[in-house]
Amino acid sequence: MTSPITSPTTLSVLNGEPRVITVGAELLGEALDRQAVPRRRVDWRPPLPGTAAALAAALTDPCRERANEIAVGRMLAARPRLVGVRPAREALGLEPGTFFHAGPPITWERASGPLRGALIGAMLFEGLAATPEEAGARLASGAGITLDSCHHHGAVGPMAGLVSPSMWMLEVVDAEHGGTAYCSLNEGLGKVLRYGAYGPEVIDRLRWMGEVLGPVLAATLERTGPIDLRTLIAQALQMGDELHNRNRAATSLLLRELAPAVVEAAPGHAAEVLRFVNGNDHFFLNAGMAAAKVSADAARGVPGSSLVVAMARNGTDFGIQVSGLGDRWFTGPAGVPDGLYLGGYGPGDANPDIGDSTITETTGLGGFAMAAAPAIVRFVGGDVSDAVAATTSMYEITLAEHPAYQIPGLGFRGTPVGIDVTLVARTGLLPVVNTGIAGRVAGTGQVGAGLVSPPAEAFTSALQALTDG
Amino acid sequence: MSDLVEVRAGVYHDSVSLMRVSQAVTARPGVTVAVVAMATELNIGLARDLGFDVPAATPGDLLIAVRAGSPGELEEAAAEVERQLAATGAAPGPADRETPPRTTRSAARSWDATLALVSVPGEHAFAEAMDAVAAGLSVMVFSDNVPVEQEILLKDLARDNGVLVMGPDCGTAVVAGAGLGFANVLRPGPVGVVAASGTGAQQITSLLDLAGVGVSHVLGVGGRDLSAEVGGRSTVQALRALDADPATELIVLVSKPPAPGPARAVRELALSTPVVTALLGPGEDDLTAAAEKVLTALGRSVPRWPSWPAPGPAAPEPEATSEALPLRGLYSGGTLCAEAALIARSAGCAAGVFTDFGDDEYTRGRAHPMIDPALRLEALAAVGRGVVLLDVVLGHGADADPATGLGPAVARAVTRGVRVVVALVGTEGDPQGLRDQAARLNAAGAAVFASNAAAARHAVDLCSG
Numbered sequence: 031m032t033s034p035i036t037s038p039t040t041l042s043v044l045n046g047e048p049r050v051i052t053v054g055a056e057l058l059g060e061a062l063d064r065q066a067v068p069r070r071r072v073d074w075r076p077p078l079p080g081t082a083a084a085l086a087a088a089l090t091d092p093c094r095e096r097a098n099e100i101a102v103g104r105m106l107a108a109r110p111r112l113v114g115v116r117p118a119r120e121a122l123g124l125e126p127g128t129f130f131h132a133g134p135p136i137t138w139e140r141a142s143g144p145l146r147g148a149l150i151g152a153m154l155f156e157g158l159a160a161t162p163e164e165a166g167a168r169l170a171s172g173a174g175i176t177l178d179s180c181h182h183h184g185a186v187g188p189m190a191g192l193v194s195p196s197m198w199m200l201e202v203v204d205a206e207h208g209g210t211a212y213c214s215l216n217e218g219l220g221k222v223l224r225y226g227a228y229g230p231e232v233i234d235r236l237r238w239m240g241e242v243l244g245p246v247l248a249a250t251l252e253r254t255g256p257i258d259l260r261t262l263i264a265q266a267l268q269m270g271d272e273l274h275n276r277n278r279a280a281t282s283l284l285l286r287e288l289a290p291a292v293v294e295a296a297p298g299h300a301a302e303v304l305r306f307v308n309g310n311d312h313f314f315l316n317a318g319m320a321a322a323k324v325s326a327d328a329a330r331g332v333p334g335s336s337l338v339v340a341m342a343r344n345g346t347d348f349g350i351q352v353s354g355l356g357d358r359w360f361t362g363p364a365g366v367p368d369g370l371y372l373g374g375y376g377p378g379d380a381n382p383d384i385g386d387s388t389i390t391e392t393t394g395l396g397g398f399a400m401a402a403a404p405a406i407v408r409f410v411g412g413d414v415s416d417a418v419a420a421t422t423s424m425y426e427i428t429l430a431e432h433p434a435y436q437i438p439g440l441g442f443r444g445t446p447v448g449i450d451v452t453l454v455a456r457t458g459l460l461p462v463v464n465t466g467i468a469g470r471v472a473g474t475g476q477v478g479a480g481l482v483s484p485p486a487e488a489f490t491s492a493l494q495a496l497t498d499g
Numbered sequence: 500m501s502d503l504v505e506v507r508a509g510v511y512h513d514s515v516s517l518m519r520v521s522q523a524v525t526a527r528p529g530v531t532v533a534v535v536a537m538a539t540e541l542n543i544g545l546a547r548d549l550g551f552d553v554p555a556a557t558p559g560d561l562l563i564a565v566r567a568g569s570p571g572e573l574e575e576a577a578a579e580v581e582r583q584l585a586a587t588g589a590a591p592g593p594a595d596r597e598t599p600p601r602t603t604r605s606a607a608r609s610w611d612a613t614l615a616l617v618s619v620p621g622e623h624a625f626a627e628a629m630d631a632v633a634a635g636l637s638v639m640v641f642s643d644n645v646p647v648e649q650e651i652l653l654k655d656l657a658r659d660n661g662v663l664v665m666g667p668d669c670g671t672a673v674v675a676g677a678g679l680g681f682a683n684v685l686r687p688g689p690v691g692v693v694a695a696s697g698t699g700a701q702q703i704t705s706l707l708d709l710a711g712v713g714v715s716h717v718l719g720v721g722g723r724d725l726s727a728e729v730g731g732r733s734t735v736q737a738l739r740a741l742d743a744d745p746a747t748e749l750i751v752l753v754s755k756p757p758a759p760g761p762a763r764a765v766r767e768l769a770l771s772t773p774v775v776t777a778l779l780g781p782g783e784d785d786l787t788a789a790a791e792k793v794l795t796a797l798g799r800s801v802p803r804w805p806s807w808p809a810p811g812p813a814a815p816e817p818e819a820t821s822e823a824l825p826l827r828g829l830y831s832g833g834t835l836c837a838e839a840a841l842i843a844r845s846a847g848c849a850a851g852v853f854t855d856f857g858d859d860e861y862t863r864g865r866a867h868p869m870i871d872p873a874l875r876l877e878a879l880a881a882v883g884r885g886v887v888l889l890d891v892v893l894g895h896g897a898d899a900d901p902a903t904g905l906g907p908a909v910a911r912a913v914t915r916g917v918r919v920v921v922a923l924v925g926t927e928g929d930p931q932g933l934r935d936q937a938a939r940l941n942a943a944g945a946a947v948f949a950s951n952a953a954a955a956r957h958a959v960d961l962c963s964g
Contacts (some may be wrong), residue, residue, distance in 0.1 A: 039736060040743045041736070043662070043674055045675065046675065048612055048614060049614075050618045050679070051603055051610065051614070051615040052615075053603050053606070053614070053615065054617055054627075055513045055516070055618070056513055057513075057517050057678060057870065058588070058618050058641065062616075062679070065895065066678060070599075070610040070612060072599065072601065072603055072606050073598075076558055076620075078559070082623065085623075085626060086622070086646075090652055095633065419598065425605060426600065437798050453602065453604075453628075458559070
C-alpha cells in the first residue's frame, strides 16, 4: 500500500512483465522457459585459467568503470587529420644509426628474419653499409646502432615497421585532443622492406619515395590543407574496407582528394606519383594506422583504466599496452597466422606475426570490422558468416561502439571499439587480427595473409599488473 | 574393467547439466562409475581417488572419466556421453535466435531485460551481477561462496542505481509472477515476502498457498543481508519497494534474528504496510506459527496443515527401551534444518544430529541437494536405528521427482527399523504435485508433514518413545 506521507523507493522490476537474463545453471533457465518467462541465455564460460583472483580485484576497483569511460571516450572522440609528410629525421629527430621498428622493443639477437632483413635494407638505404653482409655484421656488433620501438615515439609501422632517418612519414594530428602520430609511406606489395626484403629494387624504390613521392605529397598536402581521416575511414567502411587487409576504397577516396593538388604541386611528377598510389591498394593503410595510433594515444594514461591502447608485434613477441599501466609492455610469443599463401609458399615459410598494424584492431577496425568487408573473407579464409561472427564476437570484449565508424551489414551498428583486458579474461575471447604474413627468411618478402590470435598471456599479465597497483 | 579418461580443452558446461550427463552415463549397462565434470581441482581429485589416470587439466577443461565392465560397454557409454553432451549444448532459450552473448553485460546491451539470474560458481558471480546492476537491472544471485566485500559493493551500487540485489546465496524469489531459482508455484495474492532465508520463505508461502492465500512478490535478500557487515542493505530496499507496491497488503520478513544495527535500520523504516516478522531463533515463532499469524492478520482462518501418518508397522517394531532413540536430521534447506534443530533442542532432545547439506561446505564443486540427492542418500543409508528427519522441497528448479529417488532409500531404512519423518514443502501447483509426492513417500513408509515444525515435533515424539 502506498502512503501519501512517506516517499518510498519503488523498484521497476516489480511492475510489468519480467524478462530475465540467465547466466549459469541451465536448469534454472529451463525452469523459466517452463513458466513461459522470456529470457536471454548467457553462454557463460569460466575465465581464462589463473585469472579469477586478479579479475575479482580489478572488477571491485571502484575507479575502473569511470576510468574506462574516460579512456574509451577519448578514443572515440579523436578526430585524426592528415596534415603533412616529413622526413623521419625531422619529424621524429631520428639520428643516423637509430632505427625504429614495429612491436615491443627487441634486440638484433632476438629479432626474426623479416625484421633483420628490414634492418639490413635500412642500413643499405641510409648508406651505413655497402653490402647486406656488412650491414648484418654491423647490426650484430651493435656498434653505433640504436633500436627502439616505433610506439615509444608516437609512430607506427606495418610489418617490420622499420623507420630510418631518410624515410618520409605521414603526419596525423588529432584535432580533438591535439596529439600527433606518424607512419611511414606504404611501398606497395611483394618484395618490400616491411616484409623483410632488401634487394636492389627495394632500395631503389625507397630512394624514389624519399626523393619524389615524399616531397610531392608534402607539397600536395600544403595545397589541400588537412584531410579529415575520420570521415574518410567512415566512408571506406561503408564501401567494403575493414582498413587493415582491405584498403581499396580508402585508397581510392584518398587519391580523389589528392589528385588535383598533386597535378598542381608537381606537374612533372604527377603521373608517376598518381600511378604509384593507384597501383597500391594498401596505400591508405599507413595513413589509417597513424589515425588509429593518434586515437589510441588519446586514451593513454588514465589511471585505473583496463583499456588496451596498443597491440603490436615485432615478429618474435606480441605485446600490448594498457591505458592505466603507462608504457609497460605485456607480451607473449607471436603466433604464426592461419591463412592463404602466395604462389608456392606454405605455412613452413611463414614468420610469426609481425607489425604495428594491429593498431587498427586496437581502435575497432581490421579484424574487428570484418563484417564490413565481405569481399576479403575468402582471402583470409571462411565465408561471410565468419566475418559477421568475428565482428559480433568482438562486441563481447570491447567497451563501446564507434559513433562514426559504422557497418552497413549490421544495420549501421558502430564498430566494436576499446578492448578491455578484464573482458578478454572473462570471456577467453582474444582479439581477432587480420594480417599479412611475412617470409621467415630475411629477404623473402610477403608470403601470404590471414588471421592470427594474440597470446592470452599478454592480456592476463596486464590484468595481473592492474591489480598489483 | 576398462577405463576411458579424456580431457577436452575449453569445453564448458555448467555443473548441474554435467551432473545429469554423469547420471545418464552411470545408468548405462556395465558402467560402474562415470565422472563427467569440469576439471576443477576437486573433480580431478575425485576422479584420481576413483583410480582414474587423469592428465593435467585446468578448470576450463571438461573431464570425462568412465569405467565399464567391458570394452564394448565402455564404447556404448562413450557414445552416451556424446549424446548427452550434444543435448546439453543445444538447449537455447526461446529468445536465443542469434549467437548467445558471453557476458551479462553484453546480454543487457542487446536485449531489453528487467532482471538477471546469476548462478555461475561463486568466485565468478560478482562480475556477472555487477554487469546487471551497472546496466540498471535488478539481479538475483543464486550463487553461494561470494565474498562479503563483493556483496556490499554490489548492494551499494544497486542502491545508487535504484535496483535490488537478491542474494548472494538467494535460493528463491518470485518477482512479478516469475519464479526464480527454487520457486514454488504460488497463487497471486496480497502477501509480499522479504526473505533472508530461502527455504524459510518457501515454507511460509507454501503453507499460505495451502490455506488459499497468495503472494505479490517474494524478494530474497541473501542469508547475510541482516548481518552487521551487510547491514540490511537489500532488506531495507525490498521492504520499501513492497511498501510502495499497490498489490502488497501485508509484508512478511523472514530471517534469522538480525544483528542489532540492521534490526534498528529495519525498525526505523516508517512503513505504511503492516509487517509480520518471522525471526527464526530461540523464543521466536516457528515458520508455521508465523504463517498462521499472517492468516490471522488477514482475517483468514487457520486450516489443519496436511499430514500423512506413517503406515502401520510393517517393519519390525523398534526395540522397546527407556532410552531416547537417536535423531538424525538430514536437510537440504538451511532454515528448515535450523528450525527442526531448535524444536528438537527446546523439547529436550539434545541427542539430535542435524546436517544441512545445502551448506557451502557441501555445495562447493557440486550441485545443491535439492537437485542432487547423492550425499543425502548416502547419509540416509548409513543410519542404522532411531529416527531420521528429512525435508523434501518441491517447486521449479528442484528435483523433478524426489519421491522416486528417495522412496526406495526410505523404504530400506524403514525395513532396518528406522522411523522416517519427511517435511514436504510445496504446493499443489508445483510441477511435482504436493499430494502425489506425499502419497508416494508415505507409501515408502515415511510420515509426511506439510509443516516442518510439525514434522520435527513428531520426530521428537518418536525419539522419546
